[in-house]
Amino acid sequence: MPLPNGFTVTLDRGTRVLDDGRTLLGGQPTRLMRLTPRASALLSGRALCVRDADSAFLADRLLATGMANPQLTALPAPATRGDIVPSCTYVIPVRDRSEQLARLLACIPSGSPVIVVDDASLAPERVAAVAAEHGARLLPLPVNVGPAAARNAGLRQVTTLHVAFVDSDIVLPPQTVPALMRHFADPSVAMAVPRITALTTDSSHGWISRYEHVRSSLDLGAQPASVRPGSPVSWVPSACIVARVDALLAAGGFDESLRVGEDVDLCWRLVESGRRIRYEPAVHAAHEHRAHLVDWLRRKTDYGTGAHPLAVRHPRDTATALLAPWSATLLVAVAAQRRWSLPVAAALWTTATLRIARTLHGTAHPLREAARLTGGGAVNSLAQGGALLTRHWWPATAAGCLISRRVRRAAAVAAVADVALEYRRNRSGGMDPFRYAVARRLDDLAYGAGVWLSAAKGRSTAALRPRIAVRARRPRR
Structure with a gap:
């Protein structure tokens, strides 16, 4: 199906208009x-x-290549099935957290279908009481199956066109879900996700909370x-997502064998099937981040444990770094810290610039644009090389620091x-540089x-392996 009349796209801020x-x-x-x-x-x-x-053809092409994004305010309002049945059901997986659940349910518009999936809570009566108080349907599970399976259990009960999965530790502004549903005017869109911001609570005034306010793993930035x-934006978190029910069912839902990374896996499977996923930071959902150091470190470590299962399922998409051949060679030359390092790096950069300039032949300023790229x-x-040293490969870096002055120098420069830069x-987070540096390094060490x-x-x-993208050497036509 083509894009409907009135659908408006705006060129991405990274797209340059030439000639x-x-x-x-x-x-x-x-x-x-x-x-x-x-x-x-x-x-x-x-x-x-x-x-x-x-x-419609040009707009679709711009969306498919990432050159443009839908203009949210110009998209049509979401469709409904008839005049009575709402087109979106809220599915909330929860295990205990009855107070957070009550807070979330109070945010959901009255009359919306809501399914609370109790993933074998230790105090199920509290969850049941909160669900009943807010008129939500309760789906209790006899054993703990994890968030992926809990979401799937709720998905199988949904009868509306769309589903909104919302974690219990989210506070949801009333305009978020209706705004995200506007993206489904594009028939290729299977999922739309808001920006996940930090929720301010009585326990969120420590230095860990302040760091999470500005550098949360779930916050993917201010650009659509x-x-x-x-x-x-290679993935989106499942803390709050809105999706087409038929698209999720066709994809098999979440992978129930994954306790971590199930959201990344679903995103990549949908993209592989030809569907689109939109990240829309114009609307947000506030997440209650971990405020205590031990819980925070444990959660960051949990995020990292999803790396191998994802690498097995998506070997081309899971990489600690994605580099073009020339930039990978340049990185190695700089890391070698020899007298020839800078001349070799300059030669590599010059060669790559001239090759890309040939690709841009016919434009007004091919050499200037190539140099910029x-x-x-x-x-x-x-x-990316610095991230390898201080985040993905830090155990190997630590071992190398014991025997090599160059490794120590490279690690120190990368960390500082x-x-x-970050x-x-x-800096609007209000943290002093020292605490920010400590939190940043702890974040990397745990992950x-x-x-x-x-x-x-x-x-x-x-x-642990980076990927060399051979076709990334020059712009595609």
């Missing part, structure tokens, strides 16, 4: 799109409104995006540069420990 609108450069991965005069005339500044088959492996690629590769970006534990348990290095 007076005749050429677009951007997307994920980066590519060059040359527009015919008729196609170029369809763009009004950086926006495109669907009015006929041609504009199409979710796909290898892109800046390769400059960004070099910075990105260095940042990472904290400096603190400058997130990296989980990755290595999963690799050891799986007896495989698949979760």
